[in-house]
Amino acid sequence: MIGIFDSGVGGMTVARAVEQLLPRHQILYFGDLARTPYGSKSPETIIEYSIENTEFLLSQGARVIIVACNSAASVASDTLRRHFNVPIFEVITPAVQEAIAATSSGRIGVIGTRATIRSNIYERTFAAMSPGLRIFSQACPLIVPLVEEGWLDKQETKMILRRYLHPLRQKQIDTLVLGCTHYPLLAAMIRQRMGKGRITLVDSSTAVAENLKAFLQTTPEILSLVNGPDLNRYYVSDVTTAATAIARKIFGRRIDLIKV
Amino acid sequence: MIGIFDSGVGGMTVARAVEQLLPRHQILYFGDLARTPYGSKSPETIIEYSIENTEFLLSQGARVIIVACNSAASVASDTLRRHFNVPIFEVITPAVQEAIAATSSGRIGVIGTRATIRSNIYERTFAAMSPGLRIFSQACPLIVPLVEEGWLDKQETKMILRRYLHPLRQKQIDTLVLGCTHYPLLAAMIRQRMGKGRITLVDSSTAVAENLKAFLQTTPEILSLVNGPDLNRYYVSDVTTAATAIARKIFGRRIDLIKV
Numbered sequence: 001m002i003g004i005f006d007s008g009v010g011g012m013t014v015a016r017a018v019e020q021l022l023p024r025h026q027i028l029y030f031g032d033l034a035r036t037p038y039g040s041k042s043p044e045t046i047i048e049y050s051i052e053n054t055e056f057l058l059s060q061g062a063r064v065i066i067v068a069c070n071s072a073a074s075v076a077s078d079t080l081r082r083h084f085n086v087p088i089f090e091v092i093t094p095a096v097q098e099a100i101a102a103t104s105s106g107r108i109g110v111i112g113t114r115a116t117i118r119s120n121i122y123e124r125t126f127a128a129m130s131p132g133l134r135i136f137s138q139a140c141p142l143i144v145p146l147v148e149e150g151w152l153d154k155q156e157t158k159m160i161l162r163r164y165l166h167p168l169r170q171k172q173i174d175t176l177v178l179g180c181t182h183y184p185l186l187a188a189m190i191r192q193r194m195g196k197g198r199i200t201l202v203d204s205s206t207a208v209a210e211n212l213k214a215f216l217q218t219t220p221e222i223l224s225l226v227n228g229p230d231l232n233r234y235y236v237s238d239v240t241t242a243a244t245a246i247a248r249k250i251f252g253r254r255i256d257l258i259k260v
Numbered sequence: 261m262i263g264i265f266d267s268g269v270g271g272m273t274v275a276r277a278v279e280q281l282l283p284r285h286q287i288l289y290f291g292d293l294a295r296t297p298y299g300s301k302s303p304e305t306i307i308e309y310s311i312e313n314t315e316f317l318l319s320q321g322a323r324v325i326i327v328a329c330n331s332a333a334s335v336a337s338d339t340l341r342r343h344f345n346v347p348i349f350e351v352i353t354p355a356v357q358e359a360i361a362a363t364s365s366g367r368i369g370v371i372g373t374r375a376t377i378r379s380n381i382y383e384r385t386f387a388a389m390s391p392g393l394r395i396f397s398q399a400c401p402l403i404v405p406l407v408e409e410g411w412l413d414k415q416e417t418k419m420i421l422r423r424y425l426h427p428l429r430q431k432q433i434d435t436l437v438l439g440c441t442h443y444p445l446l447a448a449m450i451r452q453r454m455g456k457g458r459i460t461l462v463d464s465s466t467a468v469a470e471n472l473k474a475f476l477q478t479t480p481e482i483l484s485l486v487n488g489p490d491l492n493r494y495y496v497s498d499v500t501t502a503a504t505a506i507a508r509k510i511f512g513r514r515i516d517l518i519k520v
Contacts, residue, residue: 035295045498145405238305
């Protein structure tokens with residue numbers, strides 16, 4: 001079974017991408033709604049929560065873990081790989097690979113939560129995989145609350161996005177990494193705010209799902225373990241009406257959230 | 261010692277009001293920054309956290325508890341009073357008393373988080389204390405994240421406030437309860453958004469501090485217990501730079517946040 005955790009329901013964009021790409025695999029999702037959001041909290045606290053979430057998913061039978069939350073992936077991936085003897089996927093490395101493949105000018109933007117941007121994880125991963133690129137980062141801390149309010153086409157959301165994206169517009173980037181699972185829900189507005197030039201948006205949700213698929217195809221012993229019935233489960237540490245509404249929006253169908 | 265808890269640092273507006281009104285009493289503050297915010301979470305989760313926070317403050321020597329978070333006060337006050345054998349103060353009752361004293365027209369507005377407004381606690385408390393008033397409530401869920409970002413004078417904050425307050429403007433209220441400890445930081449902007457008419461803003465922070473002072477003066481056995489050195493302690497479950505900045509803004513001086 002494929003275990004996926006996130007600070008809330010934003011990571012369901014990853015679960016949905018996995019479901020579409022690997023429809024015959026069972027997904028165990030955990031959304032930490034009782035402690036959401038992670039992006040404004042300290043690295044120590046995010047690491048502690050990530051270890052607890054991984055332990056929960058393993059106890060439920062997960063054999064592969066995807067850290068769907070960029071904030072958790074940024075600060076906790078290394079610790080999780082040291083602590084746990086299962087493959088740990090995260091949303092950052094695949095997004096960086098995809099951005100490297102997409103860019104022509106070598107000028108790439110990254111947007112994310114404060115925790116993600118402060119960690120400098122994208123800069124470090126880009127530098128390790130393809131030195132010489134120019135990376136421009138911007139924290140967008142208010143976007144998660146706006147998306148969670150469902151303010152996807154409000155004028156205020158456009159204005160706040162314009163304020164955040166303005167510095168990146170000056171940098172003539174040709175590729176922009178959406179470094180938070182909530183941001184794909186605003187992809188059209190982000191594209192519009194970035195102006196008339198052609199720009200490639202990299203969505204880490206689909207990137208990590210493709211990485212996982214490639215891994216499973218070359219790792220038959222894991223494949224046989226995770227190849228199960230299509231009986232996905234969506235666990236959360238709290239149930240709210242706002243979260244239920246976002247889950248429905250992401251999947252286009254009703255999702256039963258199981259409180260644990 | 262006076263124990264005060266909040267979901268984060270917003271409740272420090274209460275701690276500051278208590279400090280100014282009762283300067284010779286020791287304050288023990290707990291801000292649950294590792295799980296903030298409460299206002300978008302379910303009543304069950306908020307009650308669980310409120311019990312844990314109260315237990316922590318009692319274990320540190322608190323003899324009186326103030327629930328400084330409106331969301332927690334809304335859904336958890338009754339449970340706390342049943343569970344714990346100490347006086348439990350909360351920000352709602354004193355704010356309602358002050359609003360009743362202030363109104364001439366009997367038309368009162370209340371703004372708060374989604375958890376606070378959904379609980380209908382203000383309507384019920386007004387009805388119990390002064391039947392016949394007209395109460396108009398409005399949830400303002402994005403105001404807490406905007407204040408925590410420090411966007412206190414941004415155009416976007418003005419626009420979002422205008423959107424939230426517009427329905428209340430139609431109701432010709434003469435008194436508005438700021439039903440969240442973050443809102444006093446936007447008092448001037450809220451007053452401006454409510455239009456030209458004279459309106460009384462009720463700040464629950466000062467209201468609860470005055471209630472506590474009156475209680476302590478008539479309860480000498482508690483007074484002798486809490487009468488201690490001016491050595492206030494500010495505990496938090498997580499430390500972030502944003503929280504440190506808001507704490508400094510509220511107190512006008514540096515506040516040492518102690519992580520527990």
